[in-house]
Amino acid sequence: MDEREDVPKDFIKLKSEKLSVDEVSELVISPCCGAVSLFIGTTRNNFEGKKVVRLEYEAYTSMAEMEIKKICRDVRQKWPSVRHIAMHHRLGVVPVTEASVMIAVSSPHRAESLEAVTYCINTLKAFVPIWKKEIYEDEYSWKENKECFWTNSEK
Amino acid sequence: MDEREDVPKDFIKLKSEKLSVDEVSELVISPCCGAVSLFIGTTRNNFEGKKVVRLEYEAYTSMAEMEIKKICRDVRQKWPSVRHIAMHHRLGVVPVTEASVMIAVSSPHRAESLEAVTYCINTLKAFVPIWKKEIYEDEYSWKENKECFWTNSEK
Amino acid sequence: INVPSPCRPQVTVLYFARSAELAGLRSESVCVPQRITSLQLWEEIVKIHPSAECIRISIVLAVPKSSFMLSTSVLKLKGYERKKKK
């Protein structure tokens, strides 16, 4: 692959199927990059002492994709050397140990991709309209991304 | 898998075969963890304007494994909630875009695994006795991990 | 925003998560005055779905290409205004 053809790309996907870490890492690998940093969010079997059976995710898809694109734009402003960004989120049922979100970022040197991937997951958790239904053994509870209120998405 | 059986483990491997991000992420995933952070170091096609054809890695294997174990011990002291750590390093020829190192760390919440994986790769690059032969089109040069001198490995 | 008659604009209200469970639907159109605060819109919604009163969270007021939190600031229904000006 010629470096000049390897223009920066954002890969954004919300889907009901299992996420693949092989796939997201392949998407961002670039011949001019020496670093890929990844984050995987998985379903944990407990929350505040309660046993979690599974999670169910629901998104305002068009708005979520718009917010994720905004995160990508922010990343490119903050770390201009970042090459590719992949952000995949699973919707629907996500059993314990399976991934609900995978983020991968490539950059020539490691510091940028490490910082960018941290920024991506923190910002996704704060601003992207995705809701999580936490299902315990005999009850459930809805969680929203904590800071997920908008005055105007053109922010 | 019962949480009580999922005792913290370190997975350390130096090998000549291709590394697999699926494998390292599977190694660290735990039912009591909601986060896996990964770093992949890949061969870049350039260094200071010179075209890099491939890299070749050579290690003082027993010492490298000992140093990597030390990094794992440090991580568990600094971030006690970290569950599993996998650090795989490839030796021998590593072509452009292929991975020379993969690090994966799991923890219940994301901050710990993100910080730990950054610590792991920075410390590996500083202290682990692995040498890199950078092969350009018509010459080559050896690189060592910059701070890789020991007064006494019992440090 | 669809403007059905010469009268009042409609907004599409989308319900997610717990609010979708309480409202029993995922979206509906609500007729609103041309100028309305999101808090007033919220009051309109509670009239239709009294059970929704207990939660304000996970409701997004969707105006094309932008969304609003519940507040007392006036929603600018740009789409409608543009249509009126023509």
Place this chain on the structure above:
Amino acid sequence: INVPSPCRPQVTVLYFARSAELAGLRSESVCVPQRITSLQLWEEIVKIHPSAECIRISIVLAVPKSSFMLSTSVLKLKGYERKKKK
């Protein structure tokens, strides 16, 4: 550390990367005095491999379970000392 005769201890010198290329081998045993600084050991090595003089990097002096950088501090050849005490 192997102690061959009643005389002097041997250290195993491992060569890596460029130093292995220059020395033309990857490891060898060098006889040393019972107390030696790593700098003195380095000078011994250069006597055997003059081409190695241009690099000091990527040489690890391997004493069982520990390794030393080149310095003027005395290498404590513990293994040997322990054997002598017995």
